[in-house]
Amino acid sequence: ETIYNRVHEVRMRFEVVKREAEIEYYKALIEGRGDPDALKAELDATLARIDADWEFVAKANVGDEFMAPEDQERIREIGKVQWTRTLNDRLGLSFEERKRKDRTPPVPVPAKEYLLADRDDHVVYRDALEPAAQPDNPFGFKLNIPEHKYNFGEIYNLCIARGTLTEEERFKINDHIVQTIIMLEQLPFPKHLKRVPEYAGGHHEKMDGTGYPRKLTEDQMSVPARIMAIADIFEALTAADRPYKDPKKLSDSIKIMSFMKKDAHIDSELFKLFLTSGVFQEYADRFLEPYQIDDVDIAKYLE
Known part of the structure; x- marks a missing residue:
């Protein structure tokens, strides 16, 4: 596909x-x-x-x-x-x-x-590297660049270990974060909004430093940026308006995020707060379809 x-x-x-x-x-x-x-x-x-x-x-x-x-x-x-x-x-x-x-x-x-x-x-x-993908780019991006721009090989696409995205497609999709940061850093934000580029551009970073596009570690990310990462993942998992996926139920979404916590992809303490505060349930009650809302035993995710 x-x-x-x-x-x-x-x-x-x-x-x-x-x-x-x-x-x-x-x-x-x-x-x-x-x-x-x-x-x-x-x-x-x-x-x-x-x-x-x-x-x-x-x-x-x-x-x-x-x-x-x-x-x-x-x-x-x-x-x-x-x-x-x-x-x-x-x-x-x-x-x-x-x-x-x-x-x-x-x-x-x-x-x-x-x-x-x-x-x-x-x-x-791939004809040439985009400026943002150059090793010495001024934005601090650290990108793993596929050899080719696209690969439509049938066996290549059918043998993807997880999901349906090739390395080349994922690189292109992730470019939205790169472009977000480039665009926002050009804007003259007032003092109280000057960290908007950091918050908006860090939602694909991971706590273990394997994220995108700057490979930031937990101690290099602010609390709001780490919160944004959790919010973005939860919204993406439960969204019912995506043409490429079925919306996840509440329990399935929390379970998937618990694995991401164990793999150091999201902040473990903030994930615990996300659960104990009940904000996930409040969001579900306001925005999810009724069939998506099921019981979640948060106790097993707080160990």
Whole structure:
């Protein structure tokens, strides 16, 4: 899945592979290449395997479970299945698509194609680093920059260990924080608002120094900035207006945040205050859908 969900294209390839298996079965029957019952049993087994492989790929595309190494290997094995392309794949392309496609010479048809592939034309090269990503940038950003701007490789995207975002996509998404800081630091805030850029730009920092974009540690962040990080995470988990995710229930959101506390991603003392003050419940009563509000036993998160 990218901005355009290509799972429909992949599903059609599975359909093609099934039709090719059926055609091969009927050809074998006509040519008398085996016992009809045995050929039918072989076809049924092949079609059942293809159906199971498709369901596995479709589930991997959703990304709601951890992708174990053995599951990633199964994706790669499924991708080795071949089908026959008989049409020119250089027609109807946009300018950018054609540029990427022209990196490799065309293959005459009929051509064997893989069911899933990571091709060179799936990669969008990074032309140059943005000023904010330069090592000596004046904003103190410490960014882990992916080699490529984007990678649309099918196996690459299906084998993401957690979620559906590639390293390249996450870097682009995180750029909103960078741009927030750059923009806010240009504004002439009055004295009582001068720390707004710090508060607004620090909501993706983590207490252990692995956050974004400055890799600040707990002792380098003010209390309001650490509070903002907790508030931002809670709001994101429970939000019902995001097209890319289902809204979490209250108990699930608190449970996820407790793991983040254990991993030193959020301030443990402030998380405790978040629970004991009841502010999470007050927010839920005002802003969450009724079906999201369930019981939360905060005692088990205060140990």
